[in-house]
Amino acid sequence: MVNFLFRVTLHFISISLFLSIYFINQKICFVYKINEEFVFLEPYASYFMYLLIPFLLTSIALFIKKWLAKEAYDSNSITKIENADDNFLPNYLSYIFVSLGVTDFISFVIIFFILLVFTWYLQKSYFNPLLLIFGYSFYYVTNDKNKRALFICKNPIVKGNKIKKIRRINDNTFISLEKKHG
């Protein structure tokens, strides 16, 4: 259950960038109700909020990560380490370009749902650019049993250095809860 919630949250954060850019581009302001009246929030405040929501969701996801399934990893068995920080940049740029290209609301809704479904089924590595801002780095690590997995850690991965407090996000993605050294 925790695992499912975590993945849904991370997934939504990825898509929320698409949403935020669309709303900002279309100059849609956040609306709320006070005493039976609909009030529009000031534009810049709205945009700020759109950008803030993914941050808040990421914080929530990071809060619940400690309840994910625990794992053990023998770092002496590492055969290959690849940094994956910029691997997904093309994906994110394409989200931005697509949302900038969408002009009417119907197209937006349809494309949004298509993206949602595609990325849920196709995404095997739970990459989220906001994690970079929180201090995490992404590494593709291969070991002597030929298993290649994405590790999300604050500390660089070095062969022989124990990776502590690993949690499983899915069968190919793992996150380390360890705080940054030094």
Added chain:
Amino acid sequence: MGSLVAKTKGKKGIIYKILRTNIQLIQDSIKGLSTIDFNPSYKLEDDEIYRIQNFSKTDYCSTFLTGSFSSTNYNQIKVSDYEKLDYLCFVKSNKYCFQKFSKATQLLQKSFFELSNQPQLVTKKKIIIVNNNFDAYYNKSKDCLYFVNFVKAKSIFKKLENLYREATNKEVNQFLSKSFVELKHNYSSEKVKTANRKRIAIAMDTWKSFDKKEKIEIVAYIKKYCENVPCTKKAFQVSTEEHLKQVLFGIEQRYYTTLIGKEKRLANSILQID
């Protein structure tokens, strides 16, 4: 912290990770037991345990035990996989404790409640029971496999069958080279299967207890009951497992004729009554 993993049945069985825990789920202690190098003809005493040394260098070892252990190597188990489990393994500090999984006794759907002043009944929950004892225990730092029951160890490490084969070859060869046995159609000691190997072990002892006259009588007795086994004047022509089995049953005198009706029968098991 240790990891509990499990393997599913069949040749295409995969190892899955189940969970990690601080509790020693399957006991790994062999304290107080004397270790004896495995030998099929030696029967263990109560305070003894078989061992196979340098296990990783033998052909019977599996790739699971070689190299390092990382629970991240294995996919997380799904609910549908529990039905197909072959064995469990608890790994902690380079010690692997294996337990053969029996669906009938370890995968249960019971109604239960905790001991409490206000018990809450839990129903319709399927549970897995993990027993305390190991069926096989591998200590990586000593590179030694320990087990009490060879059949259970063999069901976990399928290749151990070959160890049994090699260990009993001498006995099988001895039996097959006896004067009353003649091998035909390329039947040889390599082809003799486990069931017959076990019977040979017992039959050899029985045969040794006969004197010359009794040996001749037994051969005649086998000829009388085992009409399916072709024979010459001197020897039985054994070319299949079935032939060998019948000859071995004959040595054990399992064939008899009923008093009324003169029916020829084969006893399923023997109990001596005096």
